[in-house]
Amino acid sequence: MLLLHSKNSTKLVPPIRAGYCYLRQFHQTLYNCESETRHTSRDRSLDYKLRGKGRNFVDFVRVVARGGAGGDGCVSFHREKYVAKGPPNGGNGGRGGSVIFKASPDETTLNHIPYLCAAKRGGPGQGAARHGLSGQDLIIKVPLGTIIREVDPPASAQSRMEEMEQEETKEEKLKKKWVHYPRSEETTLAKGDFFREAQKLMEEEERYLRWKDRQESQQRLFVDMETEDQNIIAAKGGTGGYGNPHFVTTENRSPKFATRGHQGRARYLELELKTIADAGLVGLPNAGKSTFLSAVSNAHPKIASYPFTTLNPYIGTVDFVDAFQLTVADIPGLIEGAHKNIGLGHSFLRHIERSKVLVYVIDLSVEEPWNDFRTLSKELEAYSEGLTKRPSVVIANKADVTAVAKSNFGKFEKIIIEEFEKNGETVAVVPVSAKYKKNIVKATTILRNMVEQNHAREAVTNDEEL
Numbered sequence: 001m002l003l004l005h006s007k008n009s010t011k012l013v014p015p016i017r018a019g020y021c022y023l024r025q026f027h028q029t030l031y032n033c034e035s036e037t038r039h040t041s042r043d044r045s046l047d048y049k050l051r052g053k054g055r056n057f058v059d060f061v062r063v064v065a066r067g068g069a070g071g072d073g074c075v076s077f078h079r080e081k082y083v084a085k086g087p088p089n090g091g092n093g094g095r096g097g098s099v100i101f102k103a104s105p106d107e108t109t110l111n112h113i114p115y116l117c118a119a120k121r122g123g124p125g126q127g128a129a130r131h132g133l134s135g136q137d138l139i140i141k142v143p144l145g146t147i148i149r150e151v152d153p154p155a156s157a158q159s160r161m162e163e164m165e166q167e168e169t170k171e172e173k174l175k176k177k178w179v180h181y182p183r184s185e186e187t188t189l190a191k192g193d194f195f196r197e198a199q200k201l202m203e204e205e206e207r208y209l210r211w212k213d214r215q216e217s218q219q220r221l222f223v224d225m226e227t228e229d230q231n232i233i234a235a236k237g238g239t240g241g242y243g244n245p246h247f248v249t250t251e252n253r254s255p256k257f258a259t260r261g262h263q264g265r266a267r268y269l270e271l272e273l274k275t276i277a278d279a280g281l282v283g284l285p286n287a288g289k290s291t292f293l294s295a296v297s298n299a300h301p302k303i304a305s306y307p308f309t310t311l312n313p314y315i316g317t318v319d320f321v322d323a324f325q326l327t328v329a330d331i332p333g334l335i336e337g338a339h340k341n342i343g344l345g346h347s348f349l350r351h352i353e354r355s356k357v358l359v360y361v362i363d364l365s366v367e368e369p370w371n372d373f374r375t376l377s378k379e380l381e382a383y384s385e386g387l388t389k390r391p392s393v394v395i396a397n398k399a400d401v402t403a404v405a406k407s408n409f410g411k412f413e414k415i416i417i418e419e420f421e422k423n424g425e426t427v428a429v430v431p432v433s434a435k436y437k438k439n440i441v442k443a444t445t446i447l448r449n450m451v452e453q454n455h456a457r458e459a460v461t462n463d464e465e466l
């Protein structure tokens with residue numbers, strides 16, 4: 001919550017509303033309009049965007065991954081002319097499909113991932129020793145840079161499962177595990193001996209499976225899908241049940257029972273997309289980040305003179321003549337309080353967390369642009385401590401608006417260099433006109449040098465670790 005001072009009172013406003021109030025001021029200064037005219041279509045559209053509507057970019061989802069159940073085993077006997085009582089020939093059930101996440105460069109968002117990711121169940125075994133078909137795996141493509149982590153199941157789901165287990169009667173439990181030959185259930189259970197032996201056998205196997213399950217569940221799933229085609233099995237399918245030939249012994253030549261398939265594993269997961277790019281653009285709304293991205297790279301983000309034009313992160317690739325490439329990420333503009341989730345900023349800061357180089361894009365044509373820089377670095381530091389210590393470059397954009405930019409630049413450069421020197425760092429401040437593509441080569445050359453230096457540093461640390 002934020003405290004906002006109006007003429008008559010001091011009000012507590014929720015973050016989104018505070019973002020809206022900021023935007024109203026922004027809008028009024030931009031279009032020089034009175035506060036009474038606030039219900040323009042543009043205001044309504046900003047409000048709509050801030051409420052997260054009309055957005056199909058999703059970078060965080062919670063899902064349940066459920067492997068398919070194994071198919072049931074079959075109870076069947078060989079039948080043929082003149083062979084009235086042939087040997088058992090029931091097939092085993094097929095294994096259930098698994099839920100697999102696969103990193104793919106073709107995906108850019110997580111919005112295609114449903115809440116329940118369930119793989120297909122295995123086919124049942126059939127007579128004539130035909131085993132069931134394996135269930136189809138569910139392969140879900142996720143963008144590069146997705147982090148998959150396992151979380152506890154919600155309390156409601158846990159208590160529901162416990163309740164169901166307690167309510168089950170002995171007969172129901174038996175039914176869940178065993179398949180019987182038609183009309184033989186009573187006689188099998190009454191005779192008992194062979195069936196009890198088989199039950200013991202299966203209990204032993206189940207104990208082993210439970211132990212294996214516990215071992216696996218002790219290690220919580222946590223994977224970073226960084227490389228192309230990286231696979232991870234999130235939920236394994238259950239194994240299929242045994243057909244009746246599995247229970248043949250020297251005494252019991254015609255077992256009239258088979259087992260049902262096991263349930264697949266279920267995991268509650270959180271998927272978080274943190275875009276991977278060499279450089280991340282940060283700036284206030286309207287600073288010209290998207291214009292800069294379109295000037296340096298092959299990307300064509302939307303550009304317009306109103307705040308929050310960009311609603312999703314964009315990645316552009318900068319191509320150099322010697323085939324060197326680097327990627328640049330453009331995110332929605334940050335405003336004061338972004339780390340408290342005001343505006344659109346906070347949720348998108350995760351997309352620059354992984355950038356090795358930070359590119360501050362500052363509008364040089366406003367009054368006191370250095371204050372914009374201070375706001376930005378304050379927000380970045382509030383979001384994640386040490387984020388501003390990354391190698392950085394400052395792009396002083398809109399240098400073509402000479403009337404203001406020319407007089408601002410000298411002081412701006414001095415103040416920025418001083419700010420970085422306080423932390424014992426150096427920085428390049430590059431005046432640029434993204435709109436008219438002036439001084440772009442200098443900016444990209446500096447960027448390239450920084451990215452290359454970073455690669456070299458990483459290579460050294462990797463060697464040391466080895």
Ligand SMILES: Nc1nc2c(ncn2[C@@H]2O[C@H](COP(=O)(O)OP(=O)(O)OP(=O)(O)O)[C@@H](O)[C@H]2O)c(=O)[nH]1
Nearest residue numbers: 286287288289290291304305308309310333434435
């Ligand atoms: N004169 C001038 N105008 C520019 C320059 N760069 C960008 N602009 C204008 O500034 C406005 C905002 O540009 P965008 O690139 O959409 O700004 P942004 O930082 O991406 O804004 P958001 O996506 O809303 O955060 C547009 O009208 C651009 O034409 C420049 O170098 N000179």
Ligand SMILES: [Mg+2]
Nearest residue numbers: 289290309310
């Ligand atoms: Mg933009």
